[in-house]
Amino acid sequence: MNINEWKVNGKKRWVVDGKFNGKRRREQFRTKAQAEAWVKAEDKDTSSAAWWLDLSNGDRVDVMAALNRAKEDGFSLLSAVETHSVRSRGKTFLRKMTLKEAIGSTGKDNRWKNDPNEQTPHGFLGDKLLTNLSVGSLNTLRCGLENFMRFANPDLQCNAVSPELVKSWLLVGGDKEKHWEPCTQKHYSGHVRNLFNWLIRQDVVMENPVMKLEKINLDPFDPYVLTVDECGEILNLCQEKHPEVLPLLALNLFCGIRPSETRRLKSGKGRGCNFDWEDNEVVFKAKQTKTKMRRFVEMSDNCLAWLNLQELSLPITNANHKWHWFLQDAKKALEYEAWPHDCIRHSFCSYGLRQSGNAGKIALQAGHTEQVMFRHYLKLVNKADAEKFWNIFPEKLAA
Numbered sequence: 001m002n003i004n005e006w007k008v009n010g011k012k013r014w015v016v017d018g019k020f021n022g023k024r025r026r027e028q029f030r031t032k033a034q035a036e037a038w039v040k041a042e043d044k045d046t047s048s049a050a051w052w053l054d055l056s057n058g059d060r061v062d063v064m065a066a067l068n069r070a071k072e073d074g075f076s077l078l079s080a081v082e083t084h085s086v087r088s089r090g091k092t093f094l095r096k097m098t099l100k101e102a103i104g105s106t107g108k109d110n111r112w113k114n115d116p117n118e119q120t121p122h123g124f125l126g127d128k129l130l131t132n133l134s135v136g137s138l139n140t141l142r143c144g145l146e147n148f149m150r151f152a153n154p155d156l157q158c159n160a161v162s163p164e165l166v167k168s169w170l171l172v173g174g175d176k177e178k179h180w181e182p183c184t185q186k187h188y189s190g191h192v193r194n195l196f197n198w199l200i201r202q203d204v205v206m207e208n209p210v211m212k213l214e215k216i217n218l219d220p221f222d223p224y225v226l227t228v229d230e231c232g233e234i235l236n237l238c239q240e241k242h243p244e245v246l247p248l249l250a251l252n253l254f255c256g257i258r259p260s261e262t263r264r265l266k267s268g269k270g271r272g273c274n275f276d277w278e279d280n281e282v283v284f285k286a287k288q289t290k291t292k293m294r295r296f297v298e299m300s301d302n303c304l305a306w307l308n309l310q311e312l313s314l315p316i317t318n319a320n321h322k323w324h325w326f327l328q329d330a331k332k333a334l335e336y337e338a339w340p341h342d343c344i345r346h347s348f349c350s351y352g353l354r355q356s357g358n359a360g361k362i363a364l365q366a367g368h369t370e371q372v373m374f375r376h377y378l379k380l381v382n383k384a385d386a387e388k389f390w391n392i393f394p395e396k397l398a399a
Contacts, residue, residue, distance in 0.1 A: 003035050097204045099161070100154035102195065103145045106138055124198045136260070144191035151175040158196075159205050163212040166192055186216040224340035225380050226347045228388045232397050234330045234344075239309065239394070242326040244316055247307055249326070249344070254303035255282060256348035256366040259323060264288045267314040275312075280304060289367060297365050305393050347389075349373065354386040 006015045008028060014035040016027045029035040055063070063077075070077045104123015121129050125142055133141070151169045152161065170189055173179040180188070193210035200208060226234070231253060238246045248262040257265075265274045265282065274283050284295040299307070316322060331339045340346075345366070352362040359373040366373075381389075 003032065003039065005032075093203075094159065094206065095202065095204050097158050097199070097202075098155050099149045099152060099158060102158050102199055102204065103142075103149055106142065124195050127198065141191055141194075144188045145195055147174045147176075147188070148192055158199055161196075161205075161209050163209040166209050167213055182216055182218050186218060189213070189216065223346035223350070223380070224343040225350045226343055228385050228392065230334055231347060231389065232392055233333060235306065235392065235394075236397055237330060237333050238326055241329060242322065243310060245319070245322050245326050246309065247312055247314060248316070248319065248323060250303050250306035251282065251299075252344045253348055254300045254306070255297045256345055256352065256362070257282065257297060258290055258345060258367070261289060261367075263315060263319045263323075265314045267312045274314075291367055293367075295364070295367055300390060302390060302393050305395075309394055350380040351386045351389040354381050354383060355390055 002017050004015050004017065006013050006028075008015075014029045014032045016025075016029070016035050016039055018025065027035075027038060029038065052060070066080070067077050070080055102123055104125045104127075105119040105121060106125045106129055107119060107121040120126075124145070125138070128138060128141065148166075148169055151174060152165055166189065170180065170185045174188070189210055193208060196205060196208040196210060199205045235246075235249065235253070238249045248259065251257045251262050251265070252259055261284065265288070266272050267275055274285075274288070275281075276283055280299045282297040282299060284297070286292050286294045289295055327339050349362060349366055352365065353359060353373055356362060359370045363370045363373045
């Protein structure tokens with residue numbers, strides 16, 4: 001560190017020339033005393049070096065990474081901080097959360113009496129409990145999200161999930177590589193989309209990676225309709241081998257009531273009964289339907305005839321399993337390799353629309369819209385078969 005007397009622009013100046021904190025520096029002063037005082041002050045000022053040494057390794061890495069990123073993008077680190085303090089005032093920073101933490105748990109699993117891994121409800125699935133989602137829908141949601149979590153890595157940070165990761169998961173068919181059909185891909189991508197919409201609201205991520213994927217287009221829906229003879233065959237089969245679920249079949253086939261909805265019906269007396277025998281209607285409370293809307297379903301004459309074959313006692317104990325075994329026997333009787341999805345309800349819609357021509361009435365019975373009726377069920381059967389369908393009575397089949 002040198003202090004020299006120089007003439008600058010014809011004036012006498014004392015110049016300090018040397019290195020400070022590793023950088024070359026030169027300062028001018030009017031008097032020698034001022035120059036010496038400044039040098040002493042600089043020698044004692046070690047605040048910058050001390051501040052840097054006091055930082056943790058993580059903080060130093062963050063500062064250096066931020067500085068390098070600012071240089072690459074052409075602005076100073078200070079300007080970035082000043083811009084954020086003005087434009088983002090009041091906004092919270094994104095939280096760190098792994099996929100496992102985000103998906104969470106619904107709490108107790110009723111499939112296990114003593115679950116060693118039982119947890120309190122938390123995360124996305126825990127919040128879904130508050131929406132009063134059905135047990136079946138909740139389990140389906142959990143199954144899809146846990147499949148994605150196993151594929152991606154449970155410890156992966158949510159903000160590290162990219163559209164490419166979600167796409168690869170869909171294309172290979174999940175963690176077990178089952179090669180999903182487009183309808184399955186669309187269904188499961190909806191689960192992940194809902195998860196990341198929730199994460200955005202929780203200030204964990206800013207964008208939904210699923211929304212950056214191309215829309216999955218499905219082939220036109222072509223419902224499978226049972227023939228009149230096949231309807232009669234499964235009715236006889238049910239009466240002979242599975243009489244307990246015959247009411248469920250009659251309500252599914254001749255009223256279009258969903259199988260899941262038939263299991264929630266109650267017979268008997270009192271306010272809890274779903275059957276109005278004066279008007280021959282099934283009265284659904286909103287909580288008993290898939291759409292969560294109150295519904296009235298008219299029972300046809302042949303539906304009443306099949307219901308009257310035995311004393312009506314609903315609900316049925318263990319109805320899910322009993323209905324499953326009936327469908328297995330029906331599949332064998334009709335020599336199907338696989339039971340066509342929801343074909344009993346599709347048969348009601350097709351024969352009902354063809355007979356009445358009233359899409360609004362049949363849609364109200366089935367619990368969906370007129371657009372669905374026209375798009376899926378218009379003229380799938382002829383009028384003669386529709387007339388035969390609504391004349392399927394037990395005594396005629398017995399004869």
